[in-house]
Amino acid sequence: xxxxxxxxxxxxxxxxxxxxxxxxxxxxxxxxxxxxxxxxxxxxxxxxxxxxxxxxxxxxxxxxxxxxxxxxxxxxxxxxxxxxxxxxxxxxxxxxxxxxxxxxxxxxxxxxxxxxxxxxxxxxxxxxxxxxxxxxx
Numbered sequence: 001x002x003x004x005x006x007x008x009x010x011x012x013x014x015x016x017x018x019x020x021x022x023x024x025x026x027x028x029x030x031x032x033x034x035x036x037x038x039x040x041x042x043x044x045x046x047x048x049x050x051x052x053x054x055x056x057x058x059x060x061x062x063x064x065x066x067x068x069x070x071x072x073x074x075x076x077x078x079x080x081x082x083x084x085x086x087x088x089x090x091x092x093x094x095x096x097x098x099x100x101x102x103x104x105x106x107x108x109x110x111x112x113x114x115x116x117x118x119x120x121x122x123x124x125x126x127x128x129x130x131x132x133x134x135x136x137x
Contacts, residue, residue: 004038004048004064005085007078007093008071011100016107017052017068017076020099026054038065038079048079059084095126102128 011017014031021029030036035049039056041064050067059066064081066088071077078096080088109116109132118131 003082004046004079005082006048006069007080007090009068009076009078009093009097011068011076011097012074013100013104014051014070014076016100016103017096019103020096021052021054023099024095026058028058029054035069038067040064040081041083050079052076060087098126098128102130105130105132 018029018031030053032051032053035051036053038046038048038050038053040046041056041062046064048067048069050065050069052068054066056063056065063084066081066084067079068076069079078088078093106116108114109130112134114132114134116130117133118129120129121127122129
């Protein structure tokens with residue numbers, strides 16, 4: 001039975017989180033209004049629950065579910081098994097956070113009349129730089 005690690009994030013928007021996970025290659029991501037149980041690699045029900053879940057069959061052979069649970073302050077915490085932390089580690093979570101930040105910035109830009117003038121990604125750090133433009137009359 002694997003141990004699940006919980007890692008706090010600054011992510012607050014559930015739909016955007018689902019979009020990020022799909023961008024990162026998970027074809028099927030479950031999104032629930034209420035927390036749903038996560039499953040271990042043998043199909044055993046775990047005590048951990050999450051509103052956003054990637055089921056083990058989409059994570060990898062001998063993997064457990066990956067989940068994101070909404071905390072009392074409205075942010076999500078990632079729930080990842082010790083086994084799966086080898087691949088879905090701190091660097092992977094930084095990638096999730098960067099993609100989430102990019103989608104959040106793009107949503108803000110669209111809602112406030114901005115267009116994206118340029119987008120650059122630092123190949124070394126993965127940092128994304130957006131240049132936004134708004135025409136004022």
